[in-house]
Amino acid sequence: MYITAILSNPGYSLGALLRIGYAAFMREASDEKLMQRYAKGDAAAFDQLYARYRGPLYRYFNRQVGDPATANDLYQGVWEKIIKARNRYRPTAPFTVWMYRIAHNHLVDHYRRNRHDESMETNDLPDHQPGPVQGAMDGEQNEQLRAGIISLPEEQRNTLLLKLETGLKMEDIARVTGVSRETVKSRLRYAVNKLKRNLVE
Amino acid sequence: MNSIHDKDKNDSSIDSGLDSLRRSYDRLGHDEPPDLLDQAILNSAHRAIENKPHWMKFGWLHGLTTAAVFVLAFSLILNQTEPVPDYENSLQVAEPVQLLREKAVGKPSSDDQYGDSPMEKKAQGEKRKDLRQDMPAPAAAESPVKETTVGDRAGQSAAKARRSLYIQENLKSESEGVDKDDSASDLMAEESPRDEADLVVDALGAQTVSVESIPAVSTGLATGEMKKQLSPVEDAELKIQAILKLKQAGNATWKTELKTFIEDYPDYPLPDELR
Numbered sequence: 001m002y003i004t005a006i007l008s009n010p011g012y013s014l015g016a017l018l019r020i021g022y023a024a025f026m027r028e029a030s031d032e033k034l035m036q037r038y039a040k041g042d043a044a045a046f047d048q049l050y051a052r053y054r055g056p057l058y059r060y061f062n063r064q065v066g067d068p069a070t071a072n073d074l075y076q077g078v079w080e081k082i083i084k085a086r087n088r089y090r091p092t093a094p095f096t097v098w099m100y101r102i103a104h105n106h107l108v109d110h111y112r113r114n115r116h117d118e119s120m121e122t123n124d125l126p127d128h129q130p131g132p133v134q135g136a137m138d139g140e141q142n143e144q145l146r147a148g149i150i151s152l153p154e155e156q157r158n159t160l161l162l163k164l165e166t167g168l169k170m171e172d173i174a175r176v177t178g179v180s181r182e183t184v185k186s187r188l189r190y191a192v193n194k195l196k197r198n199l200v201e
Numbered sequence: 202m203n204s205i206h207d208k209d210k211n212d213s214s215i216d217s218g219l220d221s222l223r224r225s226y227d228r229l230g231h232d233e234p235p236d237l238l239d240q241a242i243l244n245s246a247h248r249a250i251e252n253k254p255h256w257m258k259f260g261w262l263h264g265l266t267t268a269a270v271f272v273l274a275f276s277l278i279l280n281q282t283e284p285v286p287d288y289e290n291s292l293q294v295a296e297p298v299q300l301l302r303e304k305a306v307g308k309p310s311s312d313d314q315y316g317d318s319p320m321e322k323k324a325q326g327e328k329r330k331d332l333r334q335d336m337p338a339p340a341a342a343e344s345p346v347k348e349t350t351v352g353d354r355a356g357q358s359a360a361k362a363r364r365s366l367y368i369q370e371n372l373k374s375e376s377e378g379v380d381k382d383d384s385a386s387d388l389m390a391e392e393s394p395r396d397e398a399d400l401v402v403d404a405l406g407a408q409t410v411s412v413e414s415i416p417a418v419s420t421g422l423a424t425g426e427m428k429k430q431l432s433p434v435e436d437a438e439l440k441i442q443a444i445l446k447l448k449q450a451g452n453a454t455w456k457t458e459l460k461t462f463i464e465d466y467p468d469y470p471l472p473d474e475l476r
Contacts (some may be wrong), residue, residue, distance in 0.1 A: 027398045038250070050239075058234040077240045079322055083249045142229050163219065164226045185215060192218040199225065 031095030039086040050079070053096075057103060060165050064107060064157060066150045078103045093175065100166060100176045104158065111154060115183055141199065148198040156191040159184055367434075367470050437466045445474060 001099065029037075029045075037045035053130075057078065062071035081102050089098065149157060162173045170188075174181045429438070440462050447455035459475055 038246070041250045043247045043250055046250075047243060050243060050246070054239060055231055059232050062232050063229075072234065075234055076238060076242060080245060083246050086249070089265050141225065145225050145229060164223055185212070186217065189215055192215065192222055195222055196218065 034089035035086065035089050035095050036091065039089060046083075049095075050088070054097065056165050057099070060100075060103060060161050061107070063146070063149055065110075066080060066146070070110075074103075074106060078106050081106065084142050095167060096168060096174065097172050100162060100168065104162075104176050107158070141189075144198055145195065148195045152191050156187045156194075159187040160191040160195075163188060180184055367468070431465075437462070437469050440465075441469070441472065441475070445472065448474065 018197065029048070031049060034045040034049045038049065045192075058071065058075050061074040061078075062068060065071055065074065078099075082099060085102070089095075149160065159173060159177065162176060164169055168176065170181050170184045174184045175186065268287075440458070444455050444458045446463060447458060455475075459471075463471075
């Protein structure tokens with residue numbers, strides 16, 4: 001695609017060609033390479049990496065805690081931890097596993113600090129105001145799903161969101177959460193069944 | 202087999218449940234962090250890699266400086282030479298009389314000895330043998346030596362101390378002018394001149410019993426081959442010893458001998474007995 005773009009535009013300057021080539025290289029670079037490049041001082045590599053995971057990581061936190069302000073704090077805190085730990089990163093595991101493990105630990109720390117708020121009632125959920133685009137057709141069902149996810153136990157919610165949001169395999173989720181694969185399956189099964197019941201009701 | 206089948210069935214049931222749930226989950230929308238939060242995180246990430254330690258900003262300069270310091274230190278170590286101690290001067294000051302005499306006679310160094318060929322060594326050994334045959338045999342075994350008292354020895358040691366200073370000064374000047382090619386010096390090289398001089402003195406001492414033979418011996422020393430082989434200092438020492446023996450023996454000729462000696466060696470310090 002990039003080659004055809006370059007060939008079809010002979011008016012590109014050398015600098016533009018280099019930038020396009022670098023962008024193509026960065027886009028195809030693996031997460032691990034990007035993280036290593038950032039550790040060596042390549043700021044563009046971090047930009048690329050951030051662009052890849054800003055959405056999933058933010059949603060992971062937002063749907064865990066159900067509070068945008070808390071999610072923002074957690075989200076920023078995890079990225080700060082990643083930035084600080086850049087020199088300790090070793091590509092022995094996928095970057096996503098490393099990143100979500102940091103996120104998981106950060107979240108666990110948050111829960112420990114706010115233990116008294118953990119048993120959050122469904123009534124305490126923040127009011128999610130659906131936009132005008134979000135039709136009335138899906139509105140009720142989405143609210144039920146959000147409420148159902150929030151009402152799940154902490155471990156099940158965490159496992160389910162890791163599966164739905166990041167698409168990690170069960171083995172990787174087990175590595176992130178520090179439990180066995182069978183435990184991950186069990187938690188997923190319980191979470192899916194409970195949410196299905198909520199939706200049907 | 203059955204358990205594997207159950208496991209696969211279990212996984213597939215979870216996956217089917219997750220697929221239906223995922224469709225609902227995707228309809229929740231894609232929440233994204235605020236732009237300000239994005240900007241704050243990106244700025245933080247950029248600052249983190251810009252805030253390198255001060256010395257890392259000049260990494261090449263640091264490396265160059267380190268290399269230069271190593272090269273300088275290494276070259277200093279290589280070029281450092283230890284000062285050669287001046288053995289010549291120190292020996293000239295503190296050299297014992299024995300060594301000075303050996304120098305004066307021209308005893309070759311150990312290096313010179315090792316440098317000789319076997320043929321040369323053999324020739325030198327034969328010459329040495331001839332020399333021993335020519336030298337007067339010690340008469341100590343034939344006649345008893347007159348024993349000296351403790352007082353005599355004390356006086357003699359004081360006189361010897363004075364004379365040793367004179368000998369040192371003279372031998373220094375002589376050692377500079379010694380011709381190493383002198384055959385007599387070469388012949389005497391292997392033998393200790395001190396021993397031979399002692400032998401002669403002992404022979405003189407032994408002949409004090411027969412007073413008539415002393416002048417003959419001293420004359421023989423003065424005119425014989427030994428004179429060629431001995432240095433003037435050695436010769437003077439021998440003469441002094443001979444005159445002392447004459448005096449101790451009561452021979453009246455010691456005064457004339459002493460007068461002759463003083464004429465020959467006006468600077469030679471005389472022992473107390475002869476003053």
